[in-house]
Amino acid sequence: MKINRITAAERVQLARNPQRPTTRDYISNIFDDFLKLSGDRCYGDDKSIIGGIASFHGCPVTVIGHQKGRSLEENIEYRFGMPNPEGYRKSRRLMEQAEKFGRPVITFVDTPGAYPGMEAEERGQGEAIARSIEVMSRLKVPTIAVFIGEGGSGGALALAVADKSIMLENSIFSILSPEGFASILWKDAGRWKEAAQVMKLTAEDLKELGICDVVIPETTAGAHAAEEYIFDAVDRAVLGALRPLMEESGRELAKNRYKKLRNVGKINGRN
Amino acid sequence: MNPLIENKKIIQKMKAILRGGMAAEVRAEGSAKARLAETVDRGTFREFSRTLVGGDPLGFPGYKEKLEGTRHKTHLREAVVTGTGRIGGIKTVICVMDKSFMMASMGMAVGEKITRACEYATKKRLPLIIFAASGGARMQEGILALFQMAKTSAAIALHDEAGLLYISVLTDPTTGGVTASFASLGDIIIAEPGALIGFAGPRVIEQTINQELPDGFQRAEFQEEHGFVDMIVERKDMRDSLATILRLHEKGQRK
Numbered sequence: 001m002k003i004n005r006i007t008a009a010e011r012v013q014l015a016r017n018p019q020r021p022t023t024r025d026y027i028s029n030i031f032d033d034f035l036k037l038s039g040d041r042c043y044g045d046d047k048s049i050i051g052g053i054a055s056f057h058g059c060p061v062t063v064i065g066h067q068k069g070r071s072l073e074e075n076i077e078y079r080f081g082m083p084n085p086e087g088y089r090k091s092r093r094l095m096e097q098a099e100k101f102g103r104p105v106i107t108f109v110d111t112p113g114a115y116p117g118m119e120a121e122e123r124g125q126g127e128a129i130a131r132s133i134e135v136m137s138r139l140k141v142p143t144i145a146v147f148i149g150e151g152g153s154g155g156a157l158a159l160a161v162a163d164k165s166i167m168l169e170n171s172i173f174s175i176l177s178p179e180g181f182a183s184i185l186w187k188d189a190g191r192w193k194e195a196a197q198v199m200k201l202t203a204e205d206l207k208e209l210g211i212c213d214v215v216i217p218e219t220t221a222g223a224h225a226a227e228e229y230i231f232d233a234v235d236r237a238v239l240g241a242l243r244p245l246m247e248e249s250g251r252e253l254a255k256n257r258y259k260k261l262r263n264v265g266k267i268n269g270r271n
Numbered sequence: 272m273n274p275l276i277e278n279k280k281i282i283q284k285m286k287a288i289l290r291g292g293m294a295a296e297v298r299a300e301g302s303a304k305a306r307l308a309e310t311v312d313r314g315t316f317r318e319f320s321r322t323l324v325g326g327d328p329l330g331f332p333g334y335k336e337k338l339e340g341t342r343h344k345t346h347l348r349e350a351v352v353t354g355t356g357r358i359g360g361i362k363t364v365i366c367v368m369d370k371s372f373m374m375a376s377m378g379m380a381v382g383e384k385i386t387r388a389c390e391y392a393t394k395k396r397l398p399l400i401i402f403a404a405s406g407g408a409r410m411q412e413g414i415l416a417l418f419q420m421a422k423t424s425a426a427i428a429l430h431d432e433a434g435l436l437y438i439s440v441l442t443d444p445t446t447g448g449v450t451a452s453f454a455s456l457g458d459i460i461i462a463e464p465g466a467l468i469g470f471a472g473p474r475v476i477e478q479t480i481n482q483e484l485p486d487g488f489q490r491a492e493f494q495e496e497h498g499f500v501d502m503i504v505e506r507k508d509m510r511d512s513l514a515t516i517l518r519l520h521e522k523g524q525r526k
Binding site: 114115117122127129131134135137138158161173176181184185257258264 | 479
């Protein structure tokens with residue numbers, strides 16, 4: 001299937017479409033025996049990040065993802081997929097647990113960003129994200145990030161420092177929402193479509209920049225219009241990415257991941 | 272604004288220019304140069320990557336001109352100065368962010384310089400001190416600015432795994448992507464009194480919760496109370512505090 005020719009702003013709208021499959025839909029359709037694990041062991045359990053262990057083609061894995069709701073009620077409970085620090089601390093705990101038991105980590109990225117609330121700040125949103133990024137960068141097990149919808153800012157990056165990044169054609173990954181970007185740089189959030197155009201936030205743009213490794217094409221109407229197809233495509237892409245990684249030692253994985261981070265937007269210059 | 276105070280400021284600036292033959296900006300309190308001068312033993316600082324600059328990955332309208340203007344005004348190439356120096360006689364790698372350069376926002380050059388400095392510290396088994404100050408990731412460089420969070424944190428992780436000391440000093444303001452990466456990863460985290468420290472900006476939070484934030488929210492004292500900084504140290508005492516911490520980590524490390 002080919003990549004559709006639509007504007008970046010149209011992709012932003014598709015990425016946010018509330019009908020799109022969410023993390024738990026991918027989990028129930030791609031993995032077997034999913035066992036949800038809860039809590040950060042510090043303060044609470046954040047429902048906007050779902051995580052646990054499961055079987056992927058017979059291999060035990062740890063699965064973690066941002067969770068958006070379907071109904072308004074759910075979305076209030078999940079804060080529209082915007083995690084509090086507890087979410088990132090749970091995710092970090094599950095990643096460290098995965099490393100202990102030698103399980104690959106597969107993440108699903110789908111968030112407008114970390115929640116900008118008072119309590120989030122009181123409980124160290126910055127520290128929680130920083131630790132999550134740091135831990136993910138040095139894990140000695142394979143890591144794969146699948147971008148299924150929105151990927152906003154540090155709140156997305158906290159689950160996305162991976163060996164391989166797979167993006168659905170209409171998923172996005174950006175420094176900030178296009179509205180936030182337009183509001184900061186042009187003092188006009190209304191110019192978000194223009195912002196989307198210049199931000200290089202589409203899967204294709206990010207592949208060119210070396211941030212995305214694999215783009216999964218969607219049907220013209222988007223992932224939600226052909227769910228069976230998209231679950232199957234994601235399943236195959238994850239399997240394809242995971243196989244070669246399973247051959248590498250923990251040290252090699254961490255070393256290659258570091259090298260990959262070093263090469264994104266590489267700057268040449270004397271030290 | 273009090274005109275008398277303003278006049279005083281101008282006179283002070285002029286005096287500074289006459290005294291050192293340097294631009295007033297360079298001597299301003301927030302500048303990296305001033306910070307280095309008062310922190311590092313005289314004559315020991317050796318700068319890294321002085322000419323390193325980033326790119327314009329989005330081809331963002333007006334960004335190149337803005338960079339040029341800022342370079343001209345600040346006499347800096349980018350928003351962080353990195354290098355080695357001695358503090359109380361102990362050799363360390365030191366990075367100082369300079370908020371006079373586009374609010375010390377982190378783009379490719381800032382991330383690369385901090386990463387290189389950290390890698391040097393790991394290789395030479397030196398402690399690392401970073402004076403953070405930042406408005407966050409630099410919007411004009413888009414996703415590649417965001418990725419500096421991952422790169423710098425990964426470099427810190429390697430320094431950490433090597434069993435080396437990293438002191439993070441949070442100065443006013445430390446926010447956004449810098450708070451959510453290397454600035455929060457110190458073995459020891461020091462904050463300056465009153466410094467604004469947080470992830471989301473106060474205005475964004477106010478819009479979310481639809482109410483005004485209480486006084487002192489996200490200030491250094493608030494962060495200390497909530498357990499996110501080890502200590503608050505006044506600027507005048509910073510050098511001595513750093514020297515003490517370095518000294519306490521110099522000996523007794525098990526081989």
